[in-house]
Amino acid sequence: MSRPRIVLMEDDAPISSLVSFALEDMGVDLVICANVPEAVARLKETPAALLIMDLMLPGESGLSFLQRHAAAPLFAATTRVMVFSAGLTQAMRRHLEPLGVWRMLAKPASILTLRACVEDALQDAREGPTRNLRAEPTQPASAKARPAGNDLFGGNAWLVAAYSDACLGQFPHDVEDGDAAATQGDFVVLRALGHNLKTALKLLGHDGASARAAALEVAAAQRNTAAAPALWRGLRKDLTDILRRHAEAPAH
């Protein structure tokens, strides 16, 4: 079996050497390119599992390259894109999110973190189709309502159903805890609820509710007295809607 191919788009030679060193025992075929045209040529030549790319490059920037790719694909949809840059400001992250970026890693990063990201990308590639961020907002509404049994659960219908039941048993307690925390202004509890629910809801395929839980986690961490209670109310409605739909569904 051929080694997974990783294309690194980076013009800074010491950083390229460091990445090469970090990945040398991971059984990957690392191709280093110093600019956009070279990387596009190599990505077209042989599809890669992962593209690790800087944003500040000679000639065309990484952002411009991703914008062009979003408009008309320049490489295979199965290639995960990881932006590895010192320029990942919040504003830049907002620009990148809709452009199909799988992960963003700020420089400087430890070798361990870089290796963990690459391992995740290779694992994702083995598991199936690309899950770049771009895929999420374009999902049809029906897909969002569908249990995530064919992807995050590896297609195991029993596990999906059993986990769904367990969550339905826990959600009323979450609602109770969240109501008490919102009344008392307990941001620690609200943050923990957001943190825990974002994963549970994501696993169940409720991506919108998961995103709201993640936003609650951030707002509560910032002790945002306006946003956190409002986000809790939204998340509370998500949970009660899920419980109501389940109660109304015909029994099997």
Place this chain on the structure above:
Amino acid sequence: MTSFSSNEAATKRLFTSFEAERALAELLQARPPALRAPARAPRVLLIEDSPHIQNLVRLLLARDFPGVELHMASDGDSGLLECARLQPDALIVDILLPGIDGALLVASLRTQPGFNAERLIIMTSLDTPDLEPYVWAFDGLQVVPKRQLPVRLSPLLARALRRRGEARA
């Protein structure tokens, strides 16, 4: 519920960590070597405060490891003590925990004789930038995003428990 850092909270966590470490060392010393590895069912300790993830891990173990004993601790301090008491064959540890966090917990475990990285699985819902402050503690360990647990936990656990079998053979 998960605790989050402030100077006061961090100091308290460290202090609590020392107390827990001392209790752990005393427990290890008090236990005769012959009793450390009795013939028994494999034992897994999950240190996680989220009931949703506790449920998920419980289901995965029931499906894939029916003969394995699953024990749970909902905060870092009791997790450390349970680890000393139970001598689990594999540990599954969350990073954000009430009491000492997963990073301090693992750092404490590393100081214990017989520490074996291969029996430890770290899991997290943190995204990469938020994970950065904790990675110092996880060198050489498997760190699994929680959304990947349904497909990744069982293979990792099988490997950890296989190492246990090899160590005892």
